[in-house]
Amino acid sequence: MTPFMSxxxxGGLACGMGLILLMPAIFEWLRPKDAQPIAIDNTWSRNDTVFAQNFRRxxxxxWGISAHVNSPHVGISAGQIVDTPVLAQNLTTGPDVWLKKEVWTRENLILGSNNQARALLSDGFADLGSGCAVERWVHAEQSVSLGQDTVVNARVTSCEHIHLERGCQTQLLYAPTIEWSGQSLPIPIDVPSHVRRWFRRRKISEAGRSWDVPRFGTLDETVFVNGDLILDNEADVDxxxxxxxxxxxxxxxLIAGNLKAHGDLVVENSAVIGSLTCKGRLVVGAGSSIQGCLMGGSLVWxxxxxxxxxxxxxxxxxxQCVILTGKGVVHGRIHAVTKLIEVQR
Amino acid sequence: MTLELIVLLVKGYLIFTVVVLVIYVVRHYTLTLARVFLPSREAYQDWACMATPTVTVLVPMHNEERVCLGVLQSLERSSFDKTKLQVIPVNDRSTDRTAKIIDSFAKYHAWCQPFHRKEGKGGKPAAMKDAMPLVTGEVVILFDADYLPGVGLLDSLVAPFMDPEIGLVMGRVVPHNGSRNLLTRLLEIERSGGYQTNQQARWRLGLVPQFGGTVGGIRRSALETAGGWDDGMLAEDTDLTYRLLALGWKVAYINRAECYEEVVETWIDRRKQLRRWAMGHMQACMRHLWILLRNPDLGRWEKIDGVLLLVVYFVPPLTFIAWFASAFLLMVRPDLFPPAIGVMLGVIVFFSIGNFGTFYEISVALALDGLGKRQRLLPFIGGTYVASLFLVSEALLRLIWNRIRGKSHIVWDKTPRYRR
Structure with a gap:
């Protein structure tokens, strides 16, 4: 065999092998099996009641959309295990009941203490006794009340009001008004009296300010500060x-503006009209009022x-984790991204 | 002596090229692993609908009669509070029915306020620059005319601006005409890799996600402080990313803020588009590289990522020249090359690790998107890589040629539309 033939x-062998490797690609090109555009849904992340809506569907x-409910009031006595979905006008359970499937009440739902349930939907109010455990979610068109030490694994939502007693845990809460009653504690971070500040460059002089903020590089309404910063008592920032x-x-x-800290952010009994963001712990002390969104990198307290x-x-x-202490109110949503929202015992 | 010096230089060049390629390979792997294993960062989606500054949407349009109504109708369906919304379709010297279509739409929608630009410099940045005096919103959102923003998209894009450090927000681009032909399918999977893996990983790692100039938003005050749009730039998005970074602002990438677009359907159009991107990117690199390196407000890794992003379009010409350099070296100094077994090992290592960095990135993206079967098309991506090697090298030559001739203005090639 001549070198040329070799x-x-x-070369032919190499091309053949290359062609074999390309076969799946060529088939997919000529006879596409996966060519649909990626489905887009921009609304999922903000639809807090998505589980309840899907369950309703x-x-x-x-049962049929307008299911006729024969029993206007269902009572389940203590210790029973119910392993079928429940549709009732009203439902009341005794203690230690295990509702293995979903429950939908067209009016009100009252669970006794230490009940276990999978998911609860109420067109009226939902009242869960102490020590209940819900595997998935709770939603009520009116109010939701969670007794002491109740745990809802995924989310609790209401169109009106949620109340949480101490020891309650969940991952997401959504209602126009969310209230809790937990143990009152002092803030978990010591606020230093002096902080380190440093500047790489200073662009604007500080004349006429009643508070001592080192400023550098202002960008319209946003001021960037290097190092730690304390806004002293009665500070007025706009x-x-x-x-x-x-x-x-x-x-x-009194702060009228959005605040961000690369470390911890601590607000002691102050008013902020704007959002608070930090990469560390976000601590909002007793009596503070915030008209804006809050986002903490780790703990939100x-x-x-x-x-x-x-x-x-x-x-x-x-x-990542949200701790609720004392008595407070959030109008909107509380979301613990990876861990838990917990009302302090 | 001269030959020895040339050989030394060529060797140095080849070593430099190998180092650069290895850095990019490491980058691809790092980003892919970060995308898979790192937890997500700030949940700005939680703020959507709750934080609503006033918003102006700019939609530059140059002869967009095929698509302009689509984007306006999509914005009409948006869940964003219309009392806080201003949409400015920027009719940039259109000679077709674009003006008529947007005017008739605006007649029935108070929030739609068209701006007709009759003359002036061509190109998207020039059009947006002229439209800026009409902007009233605190946040400016940009869409190209072929985009179809979904119902909740504006809320998602606006929410991060409540973080006072965020100057730019970028959403994800998803082609809706991906099934049209092989090119569109390859571009679709390239986009998946670019956004689902690359951008998202850079965001998670706290690096520098790139603002793409569409499906994105800018804090108006930041834009004004940075000096507004520069109509001399071909890649105004990259230019703006680096100008705002230099001033201390950050770029947020929101992977769930997805929007449909139309990718180019012919290879000729792709060539023009890629050439424009490459020239624009190189132009931005020349302007910002030094400023970026000297920026004291950026972290070390942000700087490294910023530089790698900025010089990325110089890698294909670098590789291209390295081929010739290797051939030259092989001819004049064959003794420098390792024996055949060494070459084979090198080739095997390269093809099993180095060359597959990009492919892993795309594969992970497709897997995350639940589109596993599309991975079969990956071998064809190798072909587009070779093609882009030539095109980007050509872009560099054109840029150099323009500089030599003292021609600062670069012609803006408009991307054609294909919607039936």
Missing amino acids: VIML LAGSW FSLVVRGNLYIRKGA LGDGVIIGRPDFLQAVSG
């Missing part, structure tokens, strides 16, 4: 702040008497 044969197919360190806001401050948002101006609180 080269031709080797599903249950409609089980622009947004980005602090590349920890940010401490002392009592009585809300103290006694905190008010977030308004019923007509819903806001969101999110963090």
Whole structure:
């Protein structure tokens, strides 16, 4: 065999092998099996009642949309295990009942203590006793009340009002008004009296300010600060702040602007009209009022008497873990991204 | 002596090229692994619908009669509060029915306020620059005319601006005409890799996601502080990303803020598009590289990622020249090359690790999108890579040629529309 023939044969072999490798690609090109555009849904992440809505649709197919409910009031006595879905006008259970499938009440739902359930939907109010455990979600058109130490694994939503007793845990809460009653505790971070600040460059002089904020590089209404920053008592800020360190806001401050800290952000009994964002812990001390969204990088801690948002101006609180202490109110949504929302025992 | 010097230089060049390629391979793997294993960052989606500043949507249109009504109708269906919304279709010297269509739409929608640009410099940045005096919103959102924003998209794009550090927000682009032919299918999977893996990983790692100039938003005050649009730039999006980074702002990438677009359907149009992107990117690189390196507000990794993003279009010409350099070296100094077994090992290592960085990135994206069967098309991506190697190298030559001739203005090739 001449060298030329050898080269031709080797080349042919290589091309053949290459063609074999390309076969799946060629088939997919000529006879596409997966060519539809990617489905887009921009609304899923904001639809807090999506589970309840889907269940309503599903249950409609089980029972018929306008299912006639024969029993106006269903009572389940203590210790029973119910392993079928329940559709009732009203439902009341005794203690230690296990509802293995979904429950839908056309009016009100009252669960006794230490009940277990899969998912609960109520067209009226839903009242869960202490120590209940819900595997998935709870939704009520009116109010939802969770007794002490009740755990709902996924989410609790209501079109009106949610009340949580101490020890309650869940991952997402959504209602125009969310209230809790937990143990009142002092803030978990010590606010230092002095902080380190440094500047790489200073662009704007500080004349005429009643508070001592080191400023550099202002960008319209946003001020960027390097290092930690304390806004002293009675500070009055009317622009947004980005602090590349920890940010401490002392009592009585009034902030009209969005705040961000690369470290921890602590607000002691102050009013903020704007959002709070930080990469570390976000601590909102007792008596603070925030008219904006909150986002903490790790822990979000809300103290006694905190008010977030308004019923007509819903806001969101999110963090890896959210701790609710004392008595407070959030109008909108509370979301623990990876761990839990817990009312302090 | 001269030959030895040339050989030394060529060797140095080849070593440099290998180092650059290895860095990009490491980058691809790092981003792919970060996308899969790192948890998601700030949940700005939680803020959607709750934080609503006033918004102006700019839609530049140049002879867009085929598609302009689609984008306006999509915006009409948006769930965003219309009392806080201003939409400005920027009719940029259109000679077709674009003006008529947007005017008749605006007649029935108070939030739609068309801007007709009769003359001036061509190109998207020039059109947007002229439209800026009409903008009233605190946030400016951009869409190209062929885009079809979904119901909740504006809310998703606007929400991150409540974080005072965010100057730019980028959403995800999804082709809706991907099934048209082989090119569109390849572009579709390339987009998946670029957004689902690359952009999302850079966001998760706290690096520099790129603002793409469409399906994205800009804080108006930041834009104004940065000096507004530069109509001399071909890649105004990259230019803006780096100008705002230099001023301390950050770019947020929202993977769930997805929007349909139309990808180019012919290879000729693809060639023009890629050439424009490459030239624009190189132009931005020359302007911003040094500023980026000296920026004290950026972290080390942000700088590294910023540089790698900025110089990415120089890699194909670098590789292209390296081929010739290797051939030259093989001819003049064959003794420098390793024995055949060494070459084979090198080729095997390269094809099993180096060359597949991009493919892994795309594969992961397709898997995350639930489109596993599309991975069969991946071998064809190798072909487009070779084609882009030539096209990007050509773009660099054109850019150099323009500079030599002192021609600062670069012609803007408009992307054609195909909607039936």
